[in-house]
Structures are given as C-alpha cells and as structure tokens.
Amino acid sequence: MKHSLKLVGLLLASTSLCAAHAFAQEATDLNIIVLDPIIIKSVQNGAVINGYRADTVSSATRTATPLQQTPQSVQVLSPELLQDQAVISMSEALGNVSGAQGTIPLQTPAFESTLLRGFPAEFYRDGMTSYINTGDANAMAGVERIEVLKGPNAILYGGGVGTPLGGVVNIVTKKPGQESLTELSLTFGTSGYVEPSFDINRQLSDTVLFRMNGSYVRSNADQDVIETDRYSLSPSLTFGYGTDTRLTIEGYVSRWEQQEYQGLPAVGTVIGNFDIDRNLYIGDPDIPDSHTETGKLTLTLEHDFNDWWSNRTQFRYGENEVEQISQIILSNAPDAGPTDWNLYNAYVPGEQTEYSFNTSFEGRFSTGAWNHVLLFGADYSRIEDYSLMYMDYAGTSDLSNPGTWPTWTMPSTLAMGEGNGTxxxxxxxxxMQSSVGRLHLLGGLRLAYLETVYNSEGYGRRDTLEKTKLLPRIGAVYDLTDQWSAFASYSEGMKANAFYFYSSTPKPEYNRQAEIGLKYDGGAVSGSIAAFRIERENVPVTDPTDPTYLTSITEGQQRSQGIELDAVWQPGGAWKVIANYAYTDAELTADIPMGATAGSKLPGVPRHSGGIWADYDARADDGEGWRAGAGLHAVSSSSLDQINTYDTAGYATVNASASHTQDGMTYALAVKNLFDTEYDLPMYGYMGGRVVPGAKRQIHVNISKRF
Known part of the structure; x- marks a missing residue:
C-alpha cells in the first residue's frame, strides 16, 4: 500500500511538472500573454462572502468564479445567515433555497431524501461525495457554509453511483486558519434539547495550523417514545500554510442514535373517517435504538506551480455503519380491519466502505482580448455496500386506539433488499471558461465510466451494469448592463440506481437539464431568476410480468420544470433580507406498468414554495451589540404517494431569533414555529410515503463565549 501511494505521488508530480513545462513552452511559441495573478481579498475558504450575499464561489466550476459570471443557479447559505437563524438541521437551512425540500430530521440517516427541483439531491462534503450521508447528518458545529448547485452536475461531480440528479448540496467545512480562537457554546430548550459544542483553532507554527470542532445533541420529540442522541467531531491539520505546497488532513467521526421513526399512515391523518393521534409512535415502545455512524479521513494537497498554474488533489477514505430496527406497517390504509394495521418486525444492518480520489489542474491565461481559465483532471470513486433486510410478521394493532403493542423480536426471514453491491x-x-468584454463562456466534457455489481446470495441473483459515455456541459453569460446579466446552460448526466433487483439487463439512467435566467447585482440588491427543465429516462419501475413484484425494469420517464427566484437585499446598514420562491411542476411522462399514469405528480414536491427572512443587525464592527430577525416559510400541498391518492395540505410557519453580544459573550433566543402552527410533512420514499406531523413550537436559548 505504501509503495502504491508513493507511485501515485510520483506520477502526479511528474504529470504536473510536464503540464507546467509544456504550457510555458507553448505560451512562448504562440506568443500567448500570461496574466498577472488576481488577488481576491476577503476570501473565506474559497469564497468571497459579505453578510448574506456571496460574490464568488468555487463549487459550480471548481475555480474561483464570480456568481454573476456563472451560467447556473447557485445559492450560498453564509455563516452569518446560519448563525442568525440559529439553524439546527439541514432541512431548516435548505428552507432558504428555492425549490429545495429537506430530509425530515427524525428520519434515520441511512438514505438521503433531500429534493432539489423535484428530484433527489446528493450531499457532498468539501466537494467529495458523502453517498448515504450517515452519522449525525444534521451536525452544524463544523459547517462554515452550504453551497447548493441546481440540476445535473456531471462534469465535476460524479462519485457515488453517478451524476447528482436534482443537484448538489455541498457542505463546506471549517478549515484551520491563522486566528487563535476558542469558542464554547451551550444550547438548551424545549423537548429536552441540550447541545454543547466547541470550536478551537490554533497556529502551531509559522506553517502549521490546527482546528477541531464538535457537538453533542440530546433531545426528545413531540412524538411519544422518541429520544435522539447524536454527535460529531472534526479535527484538522494544515501543513505548509503560506507556502506553495499545502497539505490538509481532516478527520470526521459522527454517530446518530434514536428509535426508528416511520411516520404515520395517510388514512387517519390527512384522510379517513377516524383520527390517529399525531404524537403516536407506531410499534413496541421498548424497541432497541437504531443507529448510524461514519468515520472519514480526507487528505487535500494543493500546489502552486507559479502565479498561473496550480493543482488540487483530494483523497478520502470512509466507513459507514447502519442498523435500522423497526416494527413497521406496509400500507397507508388499514390492511387488517377497519382501523387495524398489520405490524412486521424488521431489522436492516448495513456497512459501506468508500474510496474517493480526484485531482485537477487549473491554469489562467489570455489570448488576445480573451481571458481564459482552463481546468482539467480526473476522479475515481468506489463504494462497497453490504446490507440485509430481515422481516417477520409481528401482529396487528388498532392505530386509532392502540392497546398493548406486540413485543419486538429479532426477525429471521430474509426479505427484499439483501445484497452486496459495488x-x-x-x-x-x-x-474552459473564457471571457471577452461582456461575454463569458463555459464549456466542458467529461468521459464518464460507471460500473455497478449487485450480488444477492439469498436470491441467487447478480445484476451488473457497465457504461462509458461522453457528457457535455455548455453555458454562457452576457452582461446586459453593469447590473443585469443573462445566462443559459445545458448539461447531461448519467447515474445508476442502487438497491434494486432487475428482471432484465439494467440500463443507466440518463438525465439532462436546460436552464435560462437573469442575474442582478445592484449593490444593495442581488439575486437571480431562472427557468429550468430536467428530464430523466431509464428510471427503475416495477416489472409487471414478475408475480412477486420484487424486480424492476429501467423504463420509467420523469420531467421537472419550473421557475425559481432567489434574492438578497443588503443595503449596507443594519438591515439584511433573504427571500426565495419556486414554482415546480414535476411529473411522470410515461405510465408506470400497473401503477401511476403519465401526468401523475412526483411525491413530496409542492407546486409552490418559498420563504423570506429579515434581520436587523445593530452590532458594531467588532460584533458587540444586538440583532433580531424573523422569517416566514410556506409551501403548497404535495402528493404523498406516486399514484397521487393522498395529499398533505399547504402550510406556513414563522421563526424568530434575537441575540446580544458583550465582551465576547453572546446570549441568543430562537423560537421555531412561533405561532405553533399544526401542519404535516410528506416523508418521501418510506414504504410508499408517510405523513410526519410538523414540529410544534420550539424555544431554544444559546449561551456562547469566544476568546
């Protein structure tokens, strides 16, 4: 292994030197003018951010590119916004992004349910795939900011099982810096919520930096029985700070533990002639806890060859563990009597190992009146996943008037989903990004390779998929005025769909997006409006010829289209406002055999959604003083299941917060769901969809000290 790593290092170094030498020679031969380096001030970990607005980010292009010159919808949730809103979950944070529906916080983090533009999104951590996103998926202690890229992002993001479809939620973590700081924080509130956290940064020498942050959360829920314990810890070291070669080593350890929550059935909640208690926990109250945990080690090597050429190489190794224990129902309607449901004991253990590697070279130069940024590189990702599902019949229960629940016992019958996947x-x-005058062009190609092998000894099956495809991405931005710019882009993607058995040779899923829009930056006001269309084909659907209904065929077709608006008003005084709105029309474009018909709405996707947050910040430049803010988040109704039999109603909630800082000590108060609105959320993807009652009013108090 050591010799292999040395060989890889020598290969990268030699390739880098050859590329730099070749370019220098070519520049001389072609009389190319090499630009002086552009120094950008106020850069925060690869971005230029001021308050709630971001001017420059690197997630969309992997180069430092002004948002006004990026031909794609990109939203950045800044550190100041996350702190002002006292965000405690990813779904809460994503309420600031148009067209985003976050994963229910009570959901076991064994699969990701976040949607962007009506389609599944994927979480990345510092530009590298997190795949299943296990452990404490809602930990905020180590998060600096969140960057959201909309639609297929095939050129630069291709790990896991292929192209992120609805988009990428990229978690940018806190990195070591020069400033010596220690921040201790304690949050407590309703439902037994307690969260101590810390952030420590030190400069150990002129070139060595260290940082560590972490948090622990213990809380209850409105629902009976549920108690959650979760933690995360993120140490990191940077060597070579301030030199041409920098190495950052980051660790991440995280664990989540809670009783598995499956939500409530549609009948008895959003429909039906009887009522189920909104706080009901379905199943044995003494059921063992489920848990997920993850450990990751990431190495990032950056090298500046000269003022114009640089290389960035990342390697990540991770291990995930999942153990889901539940007593589940399989139907949204009673299946054992007028108000009775059948219960099944279920046990789902799983383990995943991930290897990810990427390297890219960036060069900046000009030819005549054109300025160019060239990026080229390669990446590799391998996920090894082993999972089982056992399920036995447990008994029945009247959910409208439950009595004694059947005792959960370890099931022994192998059910669907058993397999070993790679x-x-x-x-x-x-x-290539090229600019001349008011015109900014982007073009790219990816030669993508995808291979999946899914073995099931229990079912005697082996499904394989192998495909190589050239994927394009093109875009253009034209500055109409000094404030307004118009953009258009087109991209394609390819991915596999894991955890399916196929009755015939599976095909990769293809997707494509076209997007047009306007961006505005008038100083006080900035934002974008975009119209988009995403199409999917070869989506897995149940094989109608299989009497067991356990196998699938890749024949499904879906489409999402709509309009999105994101804006920030920040005039330079005390006021800051961020707002978003999305109209999303997501539906099937082909019938599902023996199922939903073309035109059916995709579950969990509201037609209308949006929000606004206004903050008044009277703090001085040193952070001393007070601030207060409030916001509204609203969505229209959405379908609970693919056949569109059940719908959850639209709703609106209000949050508010205030804080005061003096002598480095901050006291903050946050109220979530201020008016205690009763509402329901769709739990996407759990046994055909479930209803999750929205959280009641929550009050949190935070005390933190920075020194």
Missing part, C-alpha cells in the same frame, strides 16, 4: 465511477474532464 459501485464504481470514474472520469476524466476538461473545462
């Missing part, structure tokens, strides 16, 4: 993606990519 998912490999790799690719080589090249991207």
């Amino acid at each position: 998912y490999t993606t790799s690719g080589a990519f090249v991207q």
Whole structure:
C-alpha cells in the first residue's frame, strides 16, 4: 500500500511538472500573454462572502468564479445567515433555497431524501461525495457554509453511483486558519434539547495550523417514545500554510442514535373517517435504538506551480455503519380491519466502505482580448455496500386506539433488499471558461465510466451494469448592463440506481437539464431568476410480468420544470433580507406498468414554495451589540404517494431569533414555529410515503463565549 501511494505521488508530480513545462513552452511559441495573478481579498475558504450575499464561489466550476459570471443557479447559505437563524438541521437551512425540500430530521440517516427541483439531491462534503450521508447528518458545529448547485452536475461531480440528479448540496467545512480562537457554546430548550459544542483553532507554527470542532445533541420529540442522541467531531491539520505546497488532513467521526421513526399512515391523518393521534409512535415502545455512524479521513494537497498554474488533489477514505430496527406497517390504509394495521418486525444492518480520489489542474491565461481559465483532471470513486433486510410478521394493532403493542423480536426471514453491491465511477474532464468584454463562456466534457455489481446470495441473483459515455456541459453569460446579466446552460448526466433487483439487463439512467435566467447585482440588491427543465429516462419501475413484484425494469420517464427566484437585499446598514420562491411542476411522462399514469405528480414536491427572512443587525464592527430577525416559510400541498391518492395540505410557519453580544459573550433566543402552527410533512420514499406531523413550537436559548 505504501509503495502504491508513493507511485501515485510520483506520477502526479511528474504529470504536473510536464503540464507546467509544456504550457510555458507553448505560451512562448504562440506568443500567448500570461496574466498577472488576481488577488481576491476577503476570501473565506474559497469564497468571497459579505453578510448574506456571496460574490464568488468555487463549487459550480471548481475555480474561483464570480456568481454573476456563472451560467447556473447557485445559492450560498453564509455563516452569518446560519448563525442568525440559529439553524439546527439541514432541512431548516435548505428552507432558504428555492425549490429545495429537506430530509425530515427524525428520519434515520441511512438514505438521503433531500429534493432539489423535484428530484433527489446528493450531499457532498468539501466537494467529495458523502453517498448515504450517515452519522449525525444534521451536525452544524463544523459547517462554515452550504453551497447548493441546481440540476445535473456531471462534469465535476460524479462519485457515488453517478451524476447528482436534482443537484448538489455541498457542505463546506471549517478549515484551520491563522486566528487563535476558542469558542464554547451551550444550547438548551424545549423537548429536552441540550447541545454543547466547541470550536478551537490554533497556529502551531509559522506553517502549521490546527482546528477541531464538535457537538453533542440530546433531545426528545413531540412524538411519544422518541429520544435522539447524536454527535460529531472534526479535527484538522494544515501543513505548509503560506507556502506553495499545502497539505490538509481532516478527520470526521459522527454517530446518530434514536428509535426508528416511520411516520404515520395517510388514512387517519390527512384522510379517513377516524383520527390517529399525531404524537403516536407506531410499534413496541421498548424497541432497541437504531443507529448510524461514519468515520472519514480526507487528505487535500494543493500546489502552486507559479502565479498561473496550480493543482488540487483530494483523497478520502470512509466507513459507514447502519442498523435500522423497526416494527413497521406496509400500507397507508388499514390492511387488517377497519382501523387495524398489520405490524412486521424488521431489522436492516448495513456497512459501506468508500474510496474517493480526484485531482485537477487549473491554469489562467489570455489570448488576445480573451481571458481564459482552463481546468482539467480526473476522479475515481468506489463504494462497497453490504446490507440485509430481515422481516417477520409481528401482529396487528388498532392505530386509532392502540392497546398493548406486540413485543419486538429479532426477525429471521430474509426479505427484499439483501445484497452486496459495488459501485464504481470514474472520469476524466476538461473545462474552459473564457471571457471577452461582456461575454463569458463555459464549456466542458467529461468521459464518464460507471460500473455497478449487485450480488444477492439469498436470491441467487447478480445484476451488473457497465457504461462509458461522453457528457457535455455548455453555458454562457452576457452582461446586459453593469447590473443585469443573462445566462443559459445545458448539461447531461448519467447515474445508476442502487438497491434494486432487475428482471432484465439494467440500463443507466440518463438525465439532462436546460436552464435560462437573469442575474442582478445592484449593490444593495442581488439575486437571480431562472427557468429550468430536467428530464430523466431509464428510471427503475416495477416489472409487471414478475408475480412477486420484487424486480424492476429501467423504463420509467420523469420531467421537472419550473421557475425559481432567489434574492438578497443588503443595503449596507443594519438591515439584511433573504427571500426565495419556486414554482415546480414535476411529473411522470410515461405510465408506470400497473401503477401511476403519465401526468401523475412526483411525491413530496409542492407546486409552490418559498420563504423570506429579515434581520436587523445593530452590532458594531467588532460584533458587540444586538440583532433580531424573523422569517416566514410556506409551501403548497404535495402528493404523498406516486399514484397521487393522498395529499398533505399547504402550510406556513414563522421563526424568530434575537441575540446580544458583550465582551465576547453572546446570549441568543430562537423560537421555531412561533405561532405553533399544526401542519404535516410528506416523508418521501418510506414504504410508499408517510405523513410526519410538523414540529410544534420550539424555544431554544444559546449561551456562547469566544476568546
């Protein structure tokens, strides 16, 4: 292993030197003018951010590119916004992004349910795939900011099982810096919520930096029985700070533990002639806790060859563990009597190992009146996943008037989902950004390779998929005025769908997006409006010829289209306002055999959604003083299941917060769901969809000290 790593290092170094030498020679031969380096001030970990607005980010292009010159919808949730709103979950944070529906916080983090533009999104951590996103998926202690890229992002993001479809939620973590700081924080509130957290940063020498942050959360829920324990810890070291070669080593350990929550059935909640208690926990109240945990080690090597050429190489190794224990129902309607449901004891253990690697070279130069940024590189990702599902019949229960629940016992019958999967993606990519005057062009190609092998000894099955495809991405921005710019882009993607058995040779899923829009930056007001269309084909659907209904065929087709608006008003005084709105029309475009018909709405996707947050900040430049803010989040109704039999109603909630800082000590108060609105959320993807009652009013108090 050591010799292999040395060989990889030598290969990268030699390739880098050859590329730099070749470019220097070519520049001389072609009389290319090499630009002086552009120094950007106020850069925060790869971005230029001021308050709630971001001017420059790197997630969309992997180069430092002004948002006004990026031909794609990108939203950045800044550190100041996350702190002002006292955000405690990813779904709460994503309420600031148009067209985003976050994963229910009570859901076991064994699969990701976040949607962007009506389609599944994927979480990345510092630009690398997190795949299943296990452990404490809602930990905020180590998060600096969140960058959201809309639609297929195939050129630069291709790990896991392929192209992120609805988009990428990229968690940018806190990195070591020069400032010596220690911040201790304690949050407590209703439902037994307690969260101590810390953040420590030190400069150990002129070139060595250290940082560590972490948090522990213990809380109850409105629902009976549920108690949650979760923690995360993120140490990191940077060597070579301030030099041409920098190495950052980051660790991440995280665990989540709670009783598995499956939500409530549609009948008895959003429909039906009887009522189920909104706080009901379905199943044995003494059931063992479920848990998920993860450990990751990430190495990032950055090298500046000169003022114009640089390389960035990342490697990540991770291990995930999942143990889901539940007593579940399988139907949204009573299946054992007028108000009775059948219960099943279920046990789902799983383990995943992930290897990810990417390297890219960036060069900046000009030819005549054109300025260019060239990016090229390669990446590789391998996920090894082993999972089982056992399920036995447990008994029945009247959910409208439950008595004694059947005792949960370890099931022994092998059910669907048993298998050993290996998912490999790799690719080589090249991207060119060119600007002349008011015109900014982007073009890129990715040669993508996708291979999946899914074995099931219990079912005697082996499904394989292998495909290589050239994926394009093109875009253009034209500055109409000094404030307004118009953009258009087109991109394609390819991915596999894990955890399916196929009755015939599976095909990869293809997707494509077209997007047009306007961006505005008038100083006080900035934002964008975009119209988009995403199409999917070869989506897995149940094989109608299989009497067991356990196998699938890749024949499904879906489409999402709509309009999105995101804006920030920040005039430079005390006021800051962020707002978003989305109209999303997501539906099937082909019938599902023996199921939903073309035109059926995709579950969990509201037609209308949006929000606004206004904050008045009277703090001085040193952070001393007070601030207060409040916001509204609203969504229209959405379908609970693919056949559109059940719908959850639209709703609106209000949050508010205030804080005061003096001598480095901050006292903050946050109220979530201020008016205690009763509402329901769709739990996407759990046994055909479930209803989750929204959280009641929550009050949190935070005390923190920075020194």
